[in-house]
Amino acid sequence: MADFRDEVGRGRLRWLLLAVAPLTVAAGVPWLLVLVCGDRLPERAYVYGWSRVGPQYAHLAPTWSSWSAGWSYCLLYAVLLGVVFRRVRRWPRLQRMVVAGGWTAGTVAATQAVCGVLAVVDVPGYPPHPMARWYDVVPAAVGLVGGVAGLLLAGSAPASPETADAPPAGLPARRLGRTERALFSEVVWSTKARVVGVLFLLCVPVAMVVVQSFTAVVLLVVGLFAVLQSTARIQIDGTGVSLTLPLLGRARRRVPYRHVRYAETAERAPTAGWGLAENKRYWGYAAGRGPVMVLRLTDDRPFVAALRDPEAAVALVNGHLARARTSGTTTGD
Amino acid sequence: MLISVDPSSPVGLADQVARSVRAGIADGSVRPGDRLPPAREAAAALSVGLHTILRGYQQLRDEGLVELRRGRGAVVTDAGNSLRARTDQLARDFTSACRHLGLTADQTLALVRDALQHP
Numbered sequence: 001m002a003d004f005r006d007e008v009g010r011g012r013l014r015w016l017l018l019a020v021a022p023l024t025v026a027a028g029v030p031w032l033l034v035l036v037c038g039d040r041l042p043e044r045a046y047v048y049g050w051s052r053v054g055p056q057y058a059h060l061a062p063t064w065s066s067w068s069a070g071w072s073y074c075l076l077y078a079v080l081l082g083v084v085f086r087r088v089r090r091w092p093r094l095q096r097m098v099v100a101g102g103w104t105a106g107t108v109a110a111t112q113a114v115c116g117v118l119a120v121v122d123v124p125g126y127p128p129h130p131m132a133r134w135y136d137v138v139p140a141a142v143g144l145v146g147g148v149a150g151l152l153l154a155g156s157a158p159a160s161p162e163t164a165d166a167p168p169a170g171l172p173a174r175r176l177g178r179t180e181r182a183l184f185s186e187v188v189w190s191t192k193a194r195v196v197g198v199l200f201l202l203c204v205p206v207a208m209v210v211v212q213s214f215t216a217v218v219l220l221v222v223g224l225f226a227v228l229q230s231t232a233r234i235q236i237d238g239t240g241v242s243l244t245l246p247l248l249g250r251a252r253r254r255v256p257y258r259h260v261r262y263a264e265t266a267e268r269a270p271t272a273g274w275g276l277a278e279n280k281r282y283w284g285y286a287a288g289r290g291p292v293m294v295l296r297l298t299d300d301r302p303f304v305a306a307l308r309d310p311e312a313a314v315a316l317v318n319g320h321l322a323r324a325r326t327s328g329t330t331t332g333d
Numbered sequence: 334m335l336i337s338v339d340p341s342s343p344v345g346l347a348d349q350v351a352r353s354v355r356a357g358i359a360d361g362s363v364r365p366g367d368r369l370p371p372a373r374e375a376a377a378a379l380s381v382g383l384h385t386i387l388r389g390y391q392q393l394r395d396e397g398l399v400e401l402r403r404g405r406g407a408v409v410t411d412a413g414n415s416l417r418a419r420t421d422q423l424a425r426d427f428t429s430a431c432r433h434l435g436l437t438a439d440q441t442l443a444l445v446r447d448a449l450q451h452p
Contacts (some may be wrong), residue, residue, distance in 0.1 A: 078410035177339050177341070178341075179339055180338070181378075181379045181381075182335060182337040182338075182379075183336045183337070183370065183375055183379050184335050185334050185369075185370035185374075187367070196413055233370075235370065235374070239378075251431070271397055316335065
């Protein structure tokens with residue numbers, strides 16, 4: 001059985017630099033802003049936190065140099081991102097997501113710094129209270145654009161190896177007729193994802209009143225995503241296996257048979273999870289309970305789907321593979 | 334839920350679609366409340382016409398096994414439970430009759446196999 005290792009793929013150094021560069025640059029942005037706008041800034045950095053609660057707390061505001069130095073945590077995050085990048089070196093698709101994460105985090109941090117400074121440029125003394133709403137919305141929006149830009153800059157991940165080997169003997173396999181076409185379809189859902197999503201959404205109004213609207217926006221986005229990805233449909237047909245999220249605009253991920261070695265059942269997912277899963281151990285859809293279908297793929301990271309009837313799904317996948325790879329009948333992949 | 338069709342079979346494709354779903358309900362793998370795959374996607378996956386799938390679903394609706402709702406697709410009704418119960422009952426009646434006749438388990442299974450091969 002081929003053991004796929006892709007540790008020295010071309011362009012990986014470029015991806016690593018792409019992943020850590022935004023946060024590294026973001027750490028320098030505050031210094032640059034203070035350098036450029038120095039004469040037009042108030043005495044202290046009345047930018048966020050306690051210093052903006054009211055004039056009575058103005059003395060808690062840091063100096064501009066200590067505020068700028070505070071952004072050095074971005075460098076720490078950049079190093080951590082580099083470590084994560086190294087840890088997922090076998091899976092280019094995960095590395096690509098690390099690049100997107102680096103760009104999202106870097107652009108959010110840099111935009112927060114820019115917005116914070118722009119809000120107090122040419123404001124003499126203590127700035128008016130409260131801060132403008134755009135301070136919270138703009139970094140989140142720019143971060144979203146930054147993440148997409150990171151994905152585009154990284155380009156597409158190298159394709160996984162292909163296989164034409166028949167599945168090993170002894171595995172459950174449905175005997176398919178020469179001209180038979182079969183479709184397996186099951187809607188699965190994650191109760192945990194639904195509950196967590198609703199809890200996050202319930203926290204949104206509280207966060208808007210008590211904390212700040214940036215936190216509320218984050219809670220809203222995370223809560224909505226958790227609820228919308230709590231339902232999925234797994235479909236197996238003559239071309240492969242697909243995972244569709246009907247509530248998320250029918251977002252779909254496909255596993256063509258040419259990347260599948262064989263299918264088997266397992267009592268549970270390799271690690272606990274709920275909803276969409278994407279980690280070192282596996283990717284797919286976990287419902288946090290019950291048996292799962294495991295597709296052994298050519299890149300060594302299995303696709304896992306929680307199903308009520310995984311035996312039928314596994315038998316159909318192996319049946320399709322066996323028919324195509326022993327008799328040469330096309331599977332359409 | 335497994336739907337399978339074979340164009341080389343003498344049985345009509347729409348009947349095969351309905352038969353697959355009915356079998357799933359009877360063996361318990363399809364339960365009331367389960368949603369049938371969207372007709373358009375099922376047609377594409379099985380390489381048959383959309384109207385073939387819709388005719389199969391309509392057969393199931395006429396039998397009361399499926400409810401077709403605009404925007405929600407086809408959903409298995411509670412009648413699925415009675416179909417499952419009826420199948421179970423038929424199997425129990427048959428096996429108890431065989432037991433009453435003094436047939437062994439192997440002989441009973443041979444009878445079923447023979448009936449399946451020569452319907």
